[in-house]
Amino acid sequence: MDRLITFSDGTLYFIDQTRLPNEHIVDGYTDYRDVCAAIKILKVRGAPAIGVAAGYAVALAAHQFIAMPFRDYAARLTSAADELAATRPTAVNLFYALNRMRNVITAFSGNDNRRLCDALLAEAHAIADEDNALGRKLGTVGAALLKDGDVVMTICNAGSLATAGIGSALSCIYIAKEQGKRVSVYALETRPLLQGARLTTYELSRNGIAVTLITDGMAGVVMKTKGITAVITGADRIAANGDAANKVGTYGLSVLAKHHGIPFYVAAPRSTFDLSIPSGASIPIEERSAEEITVFNGKRIAPEGICVYNPAFDVAPAEHITGIITEDGVLTAPYRERIQKLWGGASHG
Amino acid sequence: MDRLITFSDGTLYFIDQTRLPNEHIVDGYTDYRDVCAAIKILKVRGAPAIGVAAGYAVALAAHQFIAMPFRDYAARLTSAADELAATRPTAVNLFYALNRMRNVITAFSGNDNRRLCDALLAEAHAIADEDNALGRKLGTVGAALLKDGDVVMTICNAGSLATAGIGSALSCIYIAKEQGKRVSVYALETRPLLQGARLTTYELSRNGIAVTLITDGMAGVVMKTKGITAVITGADRIAANGDAANKVGTYGLSVLAKHHGIPFYVAAPRSTFDLSIPSGASIPIEERSAEEITVFNGKRIAPEGICVYNPAFDVAPAEHITGIITEDGVLTAPYRERIQKLWGGASHG
Numbered sequence: 234m235d236r237l238i239t240f241s242d243g244t245l246y247f248i249d250q251t252r253l254p255n256e257h258i259v260d261g262y263t264d265y266r267d268v269c270a271a272i273k274i275l276k277v278r279g280a281p282a283i284g285v286a287a288g289y290a291v292a293l294a295a296h297q298f299i300a301m302p303f304r305d306y307a308a309r310l311t312s313a314a315d316e317l318a319a320t321r322p323t324a325v326n327l328f329y330a331l332n333r334m335r336n337v338i339t340a341f342s343g344n345d346n347r348r349l350c351d352a353l354l355a356e357a358h359a360i361a362d363e364d365n366a367l368g369r370k371l372g373t374v375g376a377a378l379l380k381d382g383d384v385v386m387t388i389c390n391a392g393s394l395a396t397a398g399i400g401s402a403l404s405c406i407y408i409a410k411e412q413g414k415r416v417s418v419y420a421l422e423t424r425p426l427l428q429g430a431r432l433t434t435y436e437l438s439r440n441g442i443a444v445t446l447i448t449d450g451m452a453g454v455v456m457k458t459k460g461i462t463a464v465i466t467g468a469d470r471i472a473a474n475g476d477a478a479n480k481v482g483t484y485g486l487s488v489l490a491k492h493h494g495i496p497f498y499v500a501a502p503r504s505t506f507d508l509s510i511p512s513g514a515s516i517p518i519e520e521r522s523a524e525e526i527t528v529f530n531g532k533r534i535a536p537e538g539i540c541v542y543n544p545a546f547d548v549a550p551a552e553h554i555t556g557i558i559t560e561d562g563v564l565t566a567p568y569r570e571r572i573q574k575l576w577g578g579a580s581h582g
Numbered sequence: 583m584d585r586l587i588t589f590s591d592g593t594l595y596f597i598d599q600t601r602l603p604n605e606h607i608v609d610g611y612t613d614y615r616d617v618c619a620a621i622k623i624l625k626v627r628g629a630p631a632i633g634v635a636a637g638y639a640v641a642l643a644a645h646q647f648i649a650m651p652f653r654d655y656a657a658r659l660t661s662a663a664d665e666l667a668a669t670r671p672t673a674v675n676l677f678y679a680l681n682r683m684r685n686v687i688t689a690f691s692g693n694d695n696r697r698l699c700d701a702l703l704a705e706a707h708a709i710a711d712e713d714n715a716l717g718r719k720l721g722t723v724g725a726a727l728l729k730d731g732d733v734v735m736t737i738c739n740a741g742s743l744a745t746a747g748i749g750s751a752l753s754c755i756y757i758a759k760e761q762g763k764r765v766s767v768y769a770l771e772t773r774p775l776l777q778g779a780r781l782t783t784y785e786l787s788r789n790g791i792a793v794t795l796i797t798d799g800m801a802g803v804v805m806k807t808k809g810i811t812a813v814i815t816g817a818d819r820i821a822a823n824g825d826a827a828n829k830v831g832t833y834g835l836s837v838l839a840k841h842h843g844i845p846f847y848v849a850a851p852r853s854t855f856d857l858s859i860p861s862g863a864s865i866p867i868e869e870r871s872a873e874e875i876t877v878f879n880g881k882r883i884a885p886e887g888i889c890v891y892n893p894a895f896d897v898a899p900a901e902h903i904t905g906i907i908t909e910d911g912v913l914t915a916p917y918r919e920r921i922q923k924l925w926g927g928a929s930h931g
Binding site: 254255388419421422423424425427430431434435438443444445446447448449450451452453454455457459480481482484485486488489491492526527529530532533534535536538539540541542543544547548 | 770773774776780783792794795798803808831835841876881887890891892897
């Protein structure tokens with residue numbers, strides 16, 4: 234599988250996901266502010282991928298401003314990191330990656346722009362490589378939960394288009410396939426932005442996984458009638474009690490899975506946990522513009538002037554989650570205690 | 583409120599709902615075959631409205647073929663009714679209306695085309711008028727379940743655009759408003775064909791009801807956080823045990839409502855009951871084309887060649903239904919016994 238996000242010669246490259254599946258266009262970025270805009274309009278999306286792109290965007294800024302006096306240079310890069318942090322509020326990976334980049338700036342003891350620039354690029358590469366390695370490790374943990382013939386339902390896109398590697402939720406399916414298990418997938422189209430229809434079906438079918446597309450409203454009847462054996466979703470932020478914020482619709486899926494006795498798994502690397510957040514109720518939920526729902530391809534699909542509610546995320550409560558698949562194993566209830574233990578009682582690392 | 587479907591001087595008129603909310607275009611029909619096509623592509627939709635349109639379409643055929651010899655005339659009209667019956671498989675109102683039209687043909691004793699033509703038009707008008715009166719009666723029954731300040735969730739469009747009158751699910755809200763109760767609505771957009779976004783928000787806002795549009799996947803989190811006091815849906819066919827087929831997504835809504843302790847009502851006239859069907863498992867469910875989901879406004883939103891599952895309906899099981907709102911009162915469990923009693927032990931009437 235190709236890497237989603239690459240960096241060479243002072244240019245950051247990633248595919249414009251808003252144009253998939255019709256056009257496969259890789260854009261090159263030389264200004265970190267264009268990366269901010271790309272994150273805001275979801276040209277790059279998925280919590281881990283946003284973190285990786287933001288890390289590289291700081292490295293990009295380091296290339297852009299290399300000619301500044303060192304004192305201004307470090308301040309300018311910190312301000313770039315702040316701008317990047319303001320692009321989207323929910324995914325914790327963004328803040329995690331930017332904190333690592335800021336730490337490189339803070340810890341840098343010299344006054345040589347080029348050396349700081351190199352150190353920042355090395356850190357961005359490290360974040361990307363770790364994410365890639367994580368994907369395989371996490372997928373191996375998750376694949377152990379799947380058996381030949383399983384039918385998995387998923388929402389949004391927690392795959393190779395959402396991360397620097399093979400994904401979180403979908404990595405379990407990719408690794409299961411490598412292990413010779415035939416696992417098929419029902420993909421929710423995931424309104425309003427149709428990441429399931431545009432991205433998940435695209436990457437699964439390109440990688441030889443049988444996938445059936447359904448609308449979000451069909452999740453219930455498909456669980457009842459199509460032999461779904463597991464639901465696996467990604468996560469954008471997981472609180473200290475195990476509550477998991479993810480694409481809006483995930484909460485409803487968790488209720489439907491519970492009703493049908495279907496295991497409901499959240500697949501997310503440790504960097505998605507935010508132990509400073511006691512429960513899902515404290516996770517900030519981004520509300521996006523009404524036009525994402527009322528306008529499609531420039532054409533209105535709802536009358537002018539009506540009210541619209543458009544939260545980008547909702548929260549699957551820990552009590553609906555059968556297990557959280559991480560690179561270090563599957564966490565199960567009681568989550569608060571086990572999450573504390575995994576982090577050795579320390580705060581987010 | 584204007585009547586959705588009208589007939590004058592041998593022409594049948596109804597609004598093209600596929601063009602709402604952007605264009606308000608009323609088409610005139612003089613050939614019943616064009617009405618068949620309009621029903622198939624959902625220019626007219628909603629179980630009661632399809633029945634009324636089909637009744638008028640037989641009257642239209644009676645105008646079209648008025649010059650035939652009488653023997654051929656009656657046979658030609660019966661065959662027109664058969665073609666109309668083949669347009670859509672799930673809504674029972676279609677068959678109910680066409681049976682009434684066929685009965686007029688069968689029972690007709692003369693051999694005067696004009697008199698049969700008049701009798702058919704009179705029957706079509708009767709079906710429409712009864713549906714209109716039903717809407718107000720049913721709405722009055724349903725409004726009694728609503729109180730000032732209630733917040734209702736609904737799916738698809740079971741309103742004045744789905745019937746010859748003020749609707750089924752939405753009639754409860756219209757009558758509640760007439761009674762001075764402030765009732766607001768969360769409308770699910772209802773993919774793939776967006777009847778909620780295009781039609782329900784359109785008619786509710788035109789009629790002074792506060793409506794908020796959400797995507798289908800948001801139903802769960804909105805039930806949890808927005809103080810929903812009732813879910814009210816329409817129905818396309820109700821089995822003898824109270825299982826109710828309605829727009830796909832209704833089953834999932836019924837599960838979510840149960841989980842949240844929110845009353846789940848189905849609003850449908852008695853003509854929607856099909857006592858020949860023992861339970862929801864026997865209701866035929868129309869599967870529609872993949873392109874309804876994968877193509878939007880002529881643009882692909884999912885890759886070519888993937889599998890798609892596109893049932894138009896699903897079934898809310900009787901045990902999830904708090905009450906079925908009919909023109910004759912609210913039916914509650916045990917449904918089988920009470921439905922039998924309402925029909926006096928007789929079969930469908």
